[in-house]
Amino acid sequence: MTSTKVIRLPQIKVACSECSLRSLCLPFGLDGEELERLDEIVKRPRPLQRSQRLYHPKDQFRSLYVVRSGSIKTYTTTSTGDQQVTGFHLPGELVGLDGVSTDEYSCTAEALETTSVCELPFFKLETLSGQIHGLQRQLHRLMSKEIIADQQLLLQLGKMSAEARVAAFLLSISARLQQRGFSATEFNLTMTRTDIGNYLGMAVETVSRQFTNFQEQAFIKASRKHIEIIDLNGIKRISGIMPCERTPQAKA
Amino acid sequence: MTSTKVIRLPQIKVACSECSLRSLCLPFGLDGEELERLDEIVKRPRPLQRSQRLYHPKDQFRSLYVVRSGSIKTYTTTSTGDQQVTGFHLPGELVGLDGVSTDEYSCTAEALETTSVCELPFFKLETLSGQIHGLQRQLHRLMSKEIIADQQLLLQLGKMSAEARVAAFLLSISARLQQRGFSATEFNLTMTRTDIGNYLGMAVETVSRQFTNFQEQAFIKASRKHIEIIDLNGIKRISGIMPCERTPQAKA
DNA sequence: CGTGAGTTTGAACCGGATCAATTAAGGTGG
DNA sequence: CCACCTTAATTGATCCGGTTCAAACTCACG
Numbered sequence: 001m002t003s004t005k006v007i008r009l010p011q012i013k014v015a016c017s018e019c020s021l022r023s024l025c026l027p028f029g030l031d032g033e034e035l036e037r038l039d040e041i042v043k044r045p046r047p048l049q050r051s052q053r054l055y056h057p058k059d060q061f062r063s064l065y066v067v068r069s070g071s072i073k074t075y076t077t078t079s080t081g082d083q084q085v086t087g088f089h090l091p092g093e094l095v096g097l098d099g100v101s102t103d104e105y106s107c108t109a110e111a112l113e114t115t116s117v118c119e120l121p122f123f124k125l126e127t128l129s130g131q132i133h134g135l136q137r138q139l140h141r142l143m144s145k146e147i148i149a150d151q152q153l154l155l156q157l158g159k160m161s162a163e164a165r166v167a168a169f170l171l172s173i174s175a176r177l178q179q180r181g182f183s184a185t186e187f188n189l190t191m192t193r194t195d196i197g198n199y200l201g202m203a204v205e206t207v208s209r210q211f212t213n214f215q216e217q218a219f220i221k222a223s224r225k226h227i228e229i230i231d232l233n234g235i236k237r238i239s240g241i242m243p244c245e246r247t248p249q250a251k252a
Numbered sequence: 253m254t255s256t257k258v259i260r261l262p263q264i265k266v267a268c269s270e271c272s273l274r275s276l277c278l279p280f281g282l283d284g285e286e287l288e289r290l291d292e293i294v295k296r297p298r299p300l301q302r303s304q305r306l307y308h309p310k311d312q313f314r315s316l317y318v319v320r321s322g323s324i325k326t327y328t329t330t331s332t333g334d335q336q337v338t339g340f341h342l343p344g345e346l347v348g349l350d351g352v353s354t355d356e357y358s359c360t361a362e363a364l365e366t367t368s369v370c371e372l373p374f375f376k377l378e379t380l381s382g383q384i385h386g387l388q389r390q391l392h393r394l395m396s397k398e399i400i401a402d403q404q405l406l407l408q409l410g411k412m413s414a415e416a417r418v419a420a421f422l423l424s425i426s427a428r429l430q431q432r433g434f435s436a437t438e439f440n441l442t443m444t445r446t447d448i449g450n451y452l453g454m455a456v457e458t459v460s461r462q463f464t465n466f467q468e469q470a471f472i473k474a475s476r477k478h479i480e481i482i483d484l485n486g487i488k489r490i491s492g493i494m495p496c497e498r499t500p501q502a503k504a
Numbered sequence: 505c506g507t508g509a510g511t512t513t514g515a516a517c518c519g520g521a522t523c524a525a526t527t528a529a530g531g532t533g534g
Numbered sequence: 535c536c537a538c539c540t541t542a543a544t545t546g547a548t549c550c551g552g553t554t555c556a557a558a559c560t561c562a563c564g
Binding site: 505506507508509510511512513514515516517518519520521522523524525526527528529530531532533534 | 535536537538539540541542543544545546547548549550551552553554555556557558559560561562563564
């Protein structure tokens with residue numbers, strides 16, 4: 001709000017205590033004084049433009065990032081040069097955990113649109129969380145939540161038909177946005193169909209066909225990036241149902 | 253070693269400082285005094301027998317566990333009652349991270365064979381890691397490594413042919429065992445083919461066929477659970493190669 | 505030795521990948 | 535401001551890998 005420069009996105013200087021994401025973010029559970037101490041180590045770099053990168057593989061790991069607004073995709077690049085999307089990160093979500101275990105990042109983090117982040121220098125964060133127990137707890141929560149959620153999704157994807165996967169993907173985005181105070185039924189997919197396909201492990205064409213399919217069944221309205229979910233329960237039903245409408249594939 | 257009871261597995265009372273896994277485990281980087289303090293909070297419960305459970309979904313989250321010897325599978329159970337294997341845990345690996353974010357476990361952890369674990373009461377661990385910086389660092393490393401590794405594997409699986417998946421699975425087991433001082437080329441798969449198929453997202457029959465396939469190509473010798481890898485490079489080659497021997501599936 | 509769980513093998517079918525071609529949408533420069 | 539170009543998205547036709555269904559086999563264990 002109190003910007004010193006000419007043109008600057010208004011939220012650039014928002015302190016943790018003012019941030020709308022604080023209940024989902026590290027500040028959760030901290031009192032005023034603790035919040036201030038956290039604020040002191042949080043950096044708020046200039047927003048990234050679309051396709052700008054936050055870090056690359058082999059960059060030295062120094063910080064975790066929290067998406068403030070916008071969205072980020074992370075991907076690795078295989079030896080043959082093609083890209084492997086490892087995740088999409090929405091506001092309030094952590095980016096950079098791939099660096100924690102090896103001290104260098106293992107993937108590329110790239111903005112899908114104009115995106116602003118908070119930067120959390122990890123070693124300062126560790127020090128501080130040694131002093132503020134609530135912070136430590138929340139850090140651990142976030143770390144494991146981030147990754148477990150992803151893992152669960154991926155695991156499920158393994159056994160689902162293309163239809164169910166795309167449905168599950170939409171649900172995941174929808175639920176995450178809702179948690180952050182956005183609409184659960186109307187949003188923009190900032191990533192391309194190709195990215196989605198890559199992430200879900202299927203051909204672009206299949207992703208596209210499923211969107212068409214869902215539209216024909218009147219579960220969603222999709223116009224390019226813009227998605228409107230008409231029948232959330234319909235989507236849920238699909239995402240839980242196994243291929244071929246026969247026997248469930250995950251055996252006992 | 254200094255067992256007080258009649259029959260007890262010899263390693264039951266081994267302190268962290270004596271444990272062969274310590275360089276892979278939490279003690280890594282700690283000095284003598286710090287190790288002692290860690291040792292004080294580590295519990296070493298009686299070994300689990302095959303198919304005994306360490307915890308169930310909805311159990312209150314209290315502890316992380318490190319597999320000392322043996323192996324554990326974790327799985328969730330879907331609404332329709334079938335099981336979804338979420339991972340296999342070998343000696344030196346953490347179990348229980350699924351509980352950190354919600355304060356209750358989300359899956360079942362079940363011993364695949366006679367298995368002994370160390371129990372780490374998580375809140376004591378948090379407190380202690382607030383005091384011992386090296387411990388905190390290592391805890392974070394382990395937490396993220398555990399999950400990131402899994403995630404990477406799962407992500408890759410999404411785009412691989414059945415052949416490549418099974419190869420990648422074998423490699424994963426092999427590499428993890430090797431890191432822990434076991435043979436990389438000869439080991440027992442303690443889980444069933446069904447478990448493997450479930451985890452990898454494919455039918456049991458397909459898993460079985462791939463084992464046969466690898467044998468015919470003289471990459472491995474497999475007799476039931478017992479696996480001997482003859483041509484590790486052959487397996488590696490396969491695990492990196494895409495289906496249909498055509499174009500790579502992960503697009504640029 | 506039976507009994508049953510786990511594993512292997514065979515045959516047929518179908519979902520999704522691949523290939524090919526068209527349409528739509530941003531961006532750019534004249 | 536519009537024609538042009540490039541990239542993303544859609545749609546259609548064909549083909550193959552992997553699932554499904556069915557059945558035989560093998561080993562561990564009582």
